[in-house]
Amino acid sequence: MQITHALRQSAQLTPDRVLTICGDRRRTAVQIVDRVARLAGALRSLGAGSGDRIGILSLNSDRYHEFLLAVPWADGVVNPVNVRWSAAEIAYSLTDCQTRILLVDDTFAPLVPRLRELTPELESVIYTGDGPAPEDTLDYETLIAGADPVPDAGRGGDDLFGIFYTGGTTGDPKGVMLSHRACLTSAMGSLVTTDLLARGGVLLHAAPMFHLADLAAWNIACLTGATHVMIPSFTVSGVIDAVQTHRVANALLVPTMIQLLVDAPEAADADLTSLTNIMYGASPISEALLARTMELLPNARLTQAYGMTELAPVATLLSNADHAVPELRRSCGRPAVHSDLRIVGADEQEVARNEVGEIVVRGDHVMTGYWNKPAETAAALRDGWMHTGDVGYMNDQGYVFVVDRIKDMIITGGENVYSVEVENVLAKHPAVAQAAVIGLPDDQWGERVHAVVVLAPGATVTPDEIQDFCRGHVANYKLPRSIAFVEALPVSGAGKILKRSLRDMTW
């Protein structure tokens, strides 16, 4: 199992098929093989050795695609950098895994001088933009034109494919090590489980390519020999334009993106009938959004994926058919065929169905470990089981319902409060647009329930009114004891609310 195999096979079976479309650029399978083999040659010339990490800090592009293939082709390990991170966070991750070669696009080229200051290990910076290469950077196309192609190094199986930094929501960033086998097991297993992507159909990259959710879709699409269309980042007009121009069949989105798309006035007039498969993750889809999506995109089959970077990334899938069952829409689906999943108690023993415990997962898709973090690795991977840190339960038919993050669970006066439950109640109040619930230290109760609320446009409400409203829905010990109103909640690159930041802000 080699990530590069799908490209070589596309060149064998469909040599002249256009595999990447980015703006005006279109490249066929044989062209990409040639460019990847040359880029790999250039990386070797720059001193990249076997297993060396090579980074990329870039919005989506066809060159991102080439990077993901050229690095393993050159026997290297990819380090796709989170584009939403600060220079300090980026520098931390580059230094942590000793990335000495970094690709940057036009958006991030201005950050290079600062990164060089913070990261003395950084040797070569390759500029992937179309303008003149900035000082101290090498031009991507010049490198490819000047390099001799090298044969595929044959990296695969348990060899590392990449290091993916995570930890936006809890603690220090950790470098998740994923092998070729882990990524391909998740991709193949997902496609075996359900038709989450139309085989061979055009895939749109609107979600950020550095994130494993989009990389998972990328991998599946590569396996089926599909064409990839890249837009730099998500915009409603960008998605609509790409879908119409290229008859996009498959897209990976997060619910927020779907919401923006279906709410946009221009979407109603657009021809989006080619969209047959939408894969989404990060959170369940609301009733209202589902109904609106089915109305605007009648041809689209929806699949929800639940997982995490450490699972490369898919653990469970909620199929399109499952979406028709109201009580299943709150679940994240059932374990994919490659994914051995259990709900366990504090004693590591499986709990009964419908009982809450920690979600743990085993299989070939589980990470190798955290880079340079043996203690964190040992804590997360016990006896082969990845401890997700998510609290949930499984019903009698194997559907998994995520209740909360373990770290977001509040223990007040000895009682467990799942923040999600309280958030769901708050969300029902007409004046509340968004709400997050966290635990704050409390001398008397250990922790107390604290709510952070974003008001709906033009709405006003007092903390007392909100408490009164909640009192009708949840037990007394779950009531928010304090409420703060904010303009917006801090969110991660994947659209998840950053409760750690909320706690930091509040303490």
Add this chain to the structure above:
Amino acid sequence: MQITHALRQSAQLTPDRVLTICGDRRRTAVQIVDRVARLAGALRSLGAGSGDRIGILSLNSDRYHEFLLAVPWADGVVNPVNVRWSAAEIAYSLTDCQTRILLVDDTFAPLVPRLRELTPELESVIYTGDGPAPEDTLDYETLIAGADPVPDAGRGGDDLFGIFYTGGTTGDPKGVMLSHRACLTSAMGSLVTTDLLARGGVLLHAAPMFHLADLAAWNIACLTGATHVMIPSFTVSGVIDAVQTHRVANALLVPTMIQLLVDAPEAADADLTSLTNIMYGASPISEALLARTMELLPNARLTQAYGMTELAPVATLLSNADHAVPELRRSCGRPAVHSDLRIVGADEQEVARNEVGEIVVRGDHVMTGYWNKPAETAAALRDGWMHTGDVGYMNDQGYVFVVDRIKDMIITGGENVYSVEVENVLAKHPAVAQAAVIGLPDDQWGERVHAVVVLAPGATVTPDEIQDFCRGHVANYKLPRSIAFVEALPVSGAGKILKRSLRDMTW
């Protein structure tokens, strides 16, 4: 990747689904988990240790299914015995891999005394029939009832799943060692490549379960949580009855079986509309048979698989859509996503498209090697590439056309003659029902072309007439120099003509 994982997952997701139907017996997922865990316990009690080989000599049944799962569950290695072999051949294979525990059904129980004579290592024989257990055998159901369930040993990945004896067509039987990963890679990759089986649909086992073709379908169906229906062996009425009674969706057949089915008068009156997917292998399907099949089974999508036991077993797939293209029907399709396939010359270098060479294959589905045969393993597996011994070419779109077996290629006066080409010409003669072409030693030419012919019912023809007929179709050096008429051709368990036997008979 563990073969037993799919069963455990079925018990988790669909605990009460009936997974096996055999005659009047129906068993649900949780029942089978319990039986498999007990049978594994019984095997351990009989002395089966980690990695020990456990054999089965049986027609198809639900107990075959339980055997395939209980052996890895007990940390053992399956040895499914070819039911068409003689006692001497069976004894050879049991002795070769030291199988000390053997399961036999009613059909093969009478062979046990002879096998015990020939195989002194044989310790325990388990009788899987429903009558009283013969002398010196243990009763299967009694063992299960009396054993304590054991936990799954967790065998998987590169651990051996089974040893599959092959070599019917050339040389001594060889024990092909296949890992869990090899079998599951072929199964998952095949399903990712094309919809060869309807996910979750009832699978009929009419082809022999000892053969890797049926085992491949078994594995895929297990991954999708499907119900398995077993009939002891292929009969037209058995297939029709099973399809109608159980609404069978999926079947693996060889073209001979398809031919018998569509030619049967009772098939025209039967309701076979539930059959949506037929997977076939061993040989391409003729135009006439394809047309007749599409007429009788309008809902059936056809997929041809090409491979071999050493590839666990799938290398290429000809999709249902490909069948619509006349020139592709002679091909065996394109490499499956898991299968790195090349056509190479004697120098091991890839030849140009449309040029003939040996088909070689690489990937996680390739065998570990031949049991106890390092020289044969080294000859077959060179630099990770399995040398199939098949001669063929690949067209510009990656379709593979098998021309001949290397060993069946005849070299006469320095010219290569592909036996298949001559056989195809012979088959066009109205008096010829079946023909096989082999090379016989010849003092003058090295080898000479020899044809063995089965006449059509009631037909008569002289060797001279056949030669005259061929002269109009092939070059002079390809003409059969001698022709023998026989009642029937010797065929292997998989329906392949045994050219080795033909040569042995003729020399």
